[in-house]
Amino acid sequence: MNQLPLLLPVSFLLFSVISVLAGIWRRDLGYLAALVGAAAGVPLAIWGLFRVLSQGTVRYHLGGWPPPFGIEYVLDPLAAFMASIIAAIGLLVLVYARRSIDHEVPEKAPLLYPVALLLLAGLTGIVVTGDLFNLFVFLEIASLSAYALLASGRGLAPLAAFRYLILGTMAGSFYLLGVGFIYFSTGSLNMADVAERMPPLYESRVLLAAAVLMVLGLGLKMALFPLHPWLPDAYTYAPSAVTGLIAPLMTKVAGYVLIRLFLDVFGPSYLRDTVPVIAAIGWLAAGGIVVGSVMAIAQRDFRRMLAYSSVSQVAYVALGLGLGNPVGLIGALLHILNHAFMKGCLFLVAGGVRYRVGVWDLPHFAGLGRHMPWTMAAFTVAALGMIGIPPTAGFFSKWYLVQGGIAAGNWAFVAIILASSLLTAVYFFRVLERVYTSPLSPEVATSRGSDPPPGMLGPILILAGGVLVLGIINSIIVTQVLEKVASSLSGS
Amino acid sequence: MDTLVSTGPLAAIAVSLVAAGLIVLSGKRPNVREGVTILAALLKFGIVLSLLPRVLVGQTPEVALFEISPGISLALRADPLGMLFALSASFLWVLTSFYSIGYMRGLGEHKQTRYFASFAVCMSATIGIAFAANLLTLFLFYEVLTIATYPLVVHKETPEAMAAGRKYLAYLLTGGVVLLLAVAWTVAVAGSGEFVPGGFLRGAADHGALLAVFLLFFLGFGVKGAVMPLHSWLPSAMVAPTPVSALLHAVAVVKAGVFGIARVVGFVFGPDLVGDIGAVPLASLLVGATILISSLLALRQDNLKLRLAYSTIGHLSYIVMGVVLLAPSAWTGGLFHIVTHGAMKITLFFVAGAIYVKAHVERVSELDGLGRQMPLTLAAFALASLGLAGLPPIAGFLSKWYLAQGTVESGEMVFLALLLLSGLLNAAYLFPIPIRAFLLTSERFRRFDEAHVLMLAPILLAGALSLLLGLAPNALFHFFTLISRTAASVMGGGG
Numbered sequence: 002m003n004q005l006p007l008l009l010p011v012s013f014l015l016f017s018v019i020s021v022l023a024g025i026w027r028r029d030l031g032y033l034a035a036l037v038g039a040a041a042g043v044p045l046a047i048w049g050l051f052r053v054l055s056q057g058t059v060r061y062h063l064g065g066w067p068p069p070f071g072i073e074y075v076l077d078p079l080a081a082f083m084a085s086i087i088a089a090i091g092l093l094v095l096v097y098a099r100r101s102i103d104h105e106v107p108e109k110a111p112l113l114y115p116v117a118l119l120l121l122a123g124l125t126g127i128v129v130t131g132d133l134f135n136l137f138v139f140l141e142i143a144s145l146s147a148y149a150l151l152a153s154g155r156g157l158a159p160l161a162a163f164r165y166l167i168l169g170t171m172a173g174s175f176y177l178l179g180v181g182f183i184y185f186s187t188g189s190l191n192m193a194d195v196a197e198r199m200p201p202l203y204e205s206r207v208l209l210a211a212a213v214l215m216v217l218g219l220g221l222k223m224a225l226f227p228l229h230p231w232l233p234d235a236y237t238y239a240p241s242a243v244t245g246l247i248a249p250l251m252t253k254v255a256g257y258v259l260i261r262l263f264l265d266v267f268g269p270s271y272l273r274d275t276v277p278v279i280a281a282i283g284w285l286a287a288g289g290i291v292v293g294s295v296m297a298i299a300q301r302d303f304r305r306m307l308a309y310s311s312v313s314q315v316a317y318v319a320l321g322l323g324l325g326n327p328v329g330l331i332g333a334l335l336h337i338l339n340h341a342f343m344k345g346c347l348f349l350v351a352g353g354v355r356y357r358v359g360v361w362d363l364p365h366f367a368g369l370g371r372h373m374p375w376t377m378a379a380f381t382v383a384a385l386g387m388i389g390i391p392p393t394a395g396f397f398s399k400w401y402l403v404q405g406g407i408a409a410g411n412w413a414f415v416a417i418i419l420a421s422s423l424l425t426a427v428y429f430f431r432v433l434e435r436v437y438t439s440p441l442s443p444e445v446a447t448s449r450g451s452d453p454p455p456g457m458l459g460p461i462l463i464l465a466g467g468v469l470v471l472g473i474i475n476s477i478i479v480t481q482v483l484e485k486v487a488s489s490l491s492g493s
Numbered sequence: 494m495d496t497l498v499s500t501g502p503l504a505a506i507a508v509s510l511v512a513a514g515l516i517v518l519s520g521k522r523p524n525v526r527e528g529v530t531i532l533a534a535l536l537k538f539g540i541v542l543s544l545l546p547r548v549l550v551g552q553t554p555e556v557a558l559f560e561i562s563p564g565i566s567l568a569l570r571a572d573p574l575g576m577l578f579a580l581s582a583s584f585l586w587v588l589t590s591f592y593s594i595g596y597m598r599g600l601g602e603h604k605q606t607r608y609f610a611s612f613a614v615c616m617s618a619t620i621g622i623a624f625a626a627n628l629l630t631l632f633l634f635y636e637v638l639t640i641a642t643y644p645l646v647v648h649k650e651t652p653e654a655m656a657a658g659r660k661y662l663a664y665l666l667t668g669g670v671v672l673l674l675a676v677a678w679t680v681a682v683a684g685s686g687e688f689v690p691g692g693f694l695r696g697a698a699d700h701g702a703l704l705a706v707f708l709l710f711f712l713g714f715g716v717k718g719a720v721m722p723l724h725s726w727l728p729s730a731m732v733a734p735t736p737v738s739a740l741l742h743a744v745a746v747v748k749a750g751v752f753g754i755a756r757v758v759g760f761v762f763g764p765d766l767v768g769d770i771g772a773v774p775l776a777s778l779l780v781g782a783t784i785l786i787s788s789l790l791a792l793r794q795d796n797l798k799l800r801l802a803y804s805t806i807g808h809l810s811y812i813v814m815g816v817v818l819l820a821p822s823a824w825t826g827g828l829f830h831i832v833t834h835g836a837m838k839i840t841l842f843f844v845a846g847a848i849y850v851k852a853h854v855e856r857v858s859e860l861d862g863l864g865r866q867m868p869l870t871l872a873a874f875a876l877a878s879l880g881l882a883g884l885p886p887i888a889g890f891l892s893k894w895y896l897a898q899g900t901v902e903s904g905e906m907v908f909l910a911l912l913l914l915s916g917l918l919n920a921a922y923l924f925p926i927p928i929r930a931f932l933l934t935s936e937r938f939r940r941f942d943e944a945h946v947l948m949l950a951p952i953l954l955a956g957a958l959s960l961l962l963g964l965a966p967n968a969l970f971h972f973f974t975l976i977s978r979t980a981a982s983v984m985g986g987g988g
Contacts, residue, residue, distance in 0.1 A: 401562075419674060422670060430662060475562070476560035476563055
């Protein structure tokens, strides 16, 4: 099965088209097709992961053209790891989406499901491609889908999505410009090929410009401080299920691209040792962790709080990368997975609250612990994960990041990671306090009191369970997958 | 020491965790729910006790479950020190379980399901701390204990309780973060962080770095152990229901802090290395100041529970002092004080709670003549007070005796003076309570009217234990053997 790398994006793409056509015929069938597509993705991704781990990297040359002339797709441990996260979150959110979307924006449902699959196709495409320009194409597919999805909310959503579109397009252009510079100076677009041709050019200004432009573009896409201001608005106004899909994945995949560029294109010896690009990313991330947390504390709207929290949490990934050593990188990659589960769970909880209570502002969370016991239990687990209380998954990201900081001798980063977990505790315990010890607010007391329907509650509970299980089994993931990815750092 | 693969330590932890789940499920049927609590407490104590014979013959029941970080397993080991803490905590949990039921029902408290479930999780975590075989495992349970105690602190849900809860979290989570840094740093320089009698850190880094690590450990654990100036969450947390103050804030949670310090001194650094890096002066300064200041503050408290809380702060530092004086007798005295202070202080808190439930009195100044109404309760209080002041034949005398020997062995005569002075101060703030209750009279308390037997029996049992441990320190649970094994292994270990 050497087509394996391309199978995942293609299958998502195919089902996206089927979903459109089926949706025209019968509305329900559109959703069903999308669900089948998302469900097919999970076994494919998991199979890919196991196969890569047992038999090594799988490469596929599109149309039989060998690289560097043709486009190459590469399923290596890192790509398979990312693809599995994308597929799993995609399926859970699609299961959840039906009731949630019908409740919030029913008229847009037929269009949202195909676009969601298109987003999954774009994201998986980004992680499996071995070609810098092809990556741009998938990045734009994913981004355009994301703009459309985010714009589907009510109120200010179109405006927020438009702002994201402008900034996101600029980001894409920066990246493309960087790719252009690389192409002019190396004559190649294939990642592996570019990496080989690069060392003689380390002194070149063009290469430096390319690196800076690409980091800038990807920094915007991943909402790296100070390029984050588009994110809170975009996440706040979109339908719950949309945020639940985009928040755990979109910024992390941009982070993945940064990691990929660092490891396999420019190479650690360039971005870390020759020019201090990685260190700069680390310091920006340190700023983002603090600013995101402080802004999250200042919010009254639950989803806005989560959005600022995302700014802070995605910066953990960048900070782990910025440490430039294997343990730090393991922390960063593990946090991509952990944060996808935790933040996915939290945004889906937000949707569940919206479904039953109708609003998102924090005062209305008062007393929900009795009103929606299972939803709030899931919220508690995810919140403890975000704070980094063992044995949740969030603790272990922190554990590896702190170890990475100590190994790098970077005490400032260590202090920031630790302080950030206290800031996170401030804004989550503020909510937990309300949920469990305040009386219900009068408006809520009259609403139907219970957890959301099983279709929504199921994914919430699975994600919350995942936050616990991923913590407990983290060592397996680290030794089986992430150490293989990070090992290339230890040699240099 | 023989090792012996045994699921006993794991079962001791799991039993109350499972119980917490059952308590939540049976929330609508209080009698079933409380039945689960009692059963879990008895079962847990039984399991811990069943490990004792093995430990006494020199075996070490242990189990490594799975890796929680590459090269570090979630591992449990019932060594003598862990057994000491686990036995005392799990035995007192049995008493507290009965007492809790009497107390909570006596007051008609709300949200009892949450209360009993959190309590069970706390006990799981406490035993986890006792049996943890390496630093990361210990840290994991330590943080679980922090979180699981929070619902108990805010139980009343009054603004005062919520404020105490916030303060509690601010102190304890910060302590946890400091501790995480210490653990991560230790693992970074010395590998797995598995406890070795006599320590494993010698030579792992230069003395400056090791001193920094030690201070991080000391401060991190010191928050739970209420070493001044990290103590102020403890008096605030007295807003919790009295059984919580009794078991968690006199035995389990706070002792987890001092236990952690003992683990680090004895099994991570080793006494010799702690001496070599120059950590003793600062640590003993903090501890000495705590002993003195807390006793003085206790004198000023009119609220009975607050007075007991400040007393706890001082007595916790007795234990830490025993540990950081690094002399064998000081270790013996300090570790024995974990057990004896537990028995005596839980008696005092139980009494305070019984008084609150029966007479609705919280202030020392309102206790005049209460001895008429509750003679047995206050007799137990008097007995435990004598013990805390260090008078023979009550258990507190023995720990103080060994501590005093330890100060002489290590040549710290200042601490000997401090210890004797603190004994007097203890008498000054504790004795007036039974004296007022028995010798003064008041219109309010005339009739004999003791608390419910569910509360009275634990009070009398805990009081009896305080006396028994003073008369025969090795009675029942061989505490003294466990302590001398620990002291011998730590002092004679590699260092």
